[in-house]
Amino acid sequence: MKMTMRWYGSKYDTVTLQQIRQTAYVKGVITTLYNKMPGELWTFEEIKALKDEVEAAGLTLDGIESVNVSDAIKTASADRDKDIDAYIKTLENLGKNDIHLVCYNFMPVFDWTRTELFRPHADGSAGMAYSQKTVDAINPENMFDSIAGDMNGTVMPGWEPERMAKIKDLFKMYEGTTEDKLFERLKYFLEAIMPVCDKYDINMAIHPDDPAWSVFGLPRIITCMKNINRMMTMVDNPHNGVTFCAGSYGTNPENNLPEMIRALKGRIHFAHVRNLKFNTFQRDDGSAVTAWTGEKIKQGDRDFEEAAHLSSDGSFDMYEIVKALYDIGFEGPIRPDHGRQIWGEKSMPGYGLYDRAIGAAYICGLWEAVEKASKK
Numbered sequence: 001m002k003m004t005m006r007w008y009g010s011k012y013d014t015v016t017l018q019q020i021r022q023t024a025y026v027k028g029v030i031t032t033l034y035n036k037m038p039g040e041l042w043t044f045e046e047i048k049a050l051k052d053e054v055e056a057a058g059l060t061l062d063g064i065e066s067v068n069v070s071d072a073i074k075t076a077s078a079d080r081d082k083d084i085d086a087y088i089k090t091l092e093n094l095g096k097n098d099i100h101l102v103c104y105n106f107m108p109v110f111d112w113t114r115t116e117l118f119r120p121h122a123d124g125s126a127g128m129a130y131s132q133k134t135v136d137a138i139n140p141e142n143m144f145d146s147i148a149g150d151m152n153g154t155v156m157p158g159w160e161p162e163r164m165a166k167i168k169d170l171f172k173m174y175e176g177t178t179e180d181k182l183f184e185r186l187k188y189f190l191e192a193i194m195p196v197c198d199k200y201d202i203n204m205a206i207h208p209d210d211p212a213w214s215v216f217g218l219p220r221i222i223t224c225m226k227n228i229n230r231m232m233t234m235v236d237n238p239h240n241g242v243t244f245c246a247g248s249y250g251t252n253p254e255n256n257l258p259e260m261i262r263a264l265k266g267r268i269h270f271a272h273v274r275n276l277k278f279n280t281f282q283r284d285d286g287s288a289v290t291a292w293t294g295e296k297i298k299q300g301d302r303d304f305e306e307a308a309h310l311s312s313d314g315s316f317d318m319y320e321i322v323k324a325l326y327d328i329g330f331e332g333p334i335r336p337d338h339g340r341q342i343w344g345e346k347s348m349p350g351y352g353l354y355d356r357a358i359g360a361a362y363i364c365g366l367w368e369a370v371e372k373a374s375k376k
Helices: 017-021 044-056 071-075 080-096 132-137 140-150 167-173 180-199 227-232 259-261 316-326 354-374
Strands: 002-007 028-031 058-066 101-103 116-120 124-133 204-205 238-246 268-273 276-278 303-306 333-336
Touching: 002 058, 002 354, 017 259, 028 044, 028 268, 044 058, 044 080, 044 101, 071 080, 071 167, 071 180, 101 268, 180 204, 180 227, 180 238, 204 268, 227 238, 227 259, 259 316, 268 316, 316 354, 333 354
Parallel strands: 002 028, 002 333, 028 058, 058 101, 101 204, 204 238, 238 268, 268 333
Antiparallel strands: 116 124, 124 303, 276 303
């Protein structure tokens, strides 16, 4: 594996490339042209300038997260083919710049959903959190307003003000969209882009829906092993793979993360490793679920918060997750995911330097332990 960190660009990120470079175990970044809107063409020159900036700081550009898929593609509206054509040309320009990984998602309206951006923890840190009861009580059109004041002056991916200003129109666009229709549209998109991916050896790594269930009645399809298999089977190409995000799949304790990793050998192109703490997840008999078990849980009692990467701080066995990635021979980029707010840092929620740097060091330590143990 290669340890990386997500970086949003010098105009948008509170973390600098120089700071990332000084975390000795982080060798590259996963980045994007954050000013680009879905459906917009990325030129060769813009991509080259971004890559040159990263490499000038002594790092490598190991992938793009994300080249966002437009709502026209997700809803099969009139501009779908135009936007797909721009996407294909963007992939071609990435390939010509020797960039071979694109993380993307196919989530309707909201790229991810949290009800709190800085839920206080007992130790004085804070992190993002989700409460199903809060979601059930809120008008989805007011979702952005409920968290906008906690963004520390940053713009969060998937929650750009220009996009959220059109929230009513977005919900209207997705009226009547079912899981089957969303799968059909994803298939249409993937079939169109696979030839350019084959030509330039570009791995498309779809990001799971976050959380891994329907929110506000919107369909979610990249949520579990059954649906991943459907996605890979309908477009059976090794470049059609996944971003294995432990935090997103792990929102649902029915997903056994190490088992999923082993089942996806050869199709995991990118990995996000982080921890969550389940709070009020319950079995039907009322007893608490505190770790992923493959069990069914009550839909209305979902409450979780993003913990430190350390296993004991949350509900995941991080050693087993890292071991599963090692066991399948994963060699791609890996990154710590959402970090807590610690030590007074003010940053984009989830994307400060300090806790992600600690997380990267922890993951590297786990990897070294697994590697050495396997050689004894």
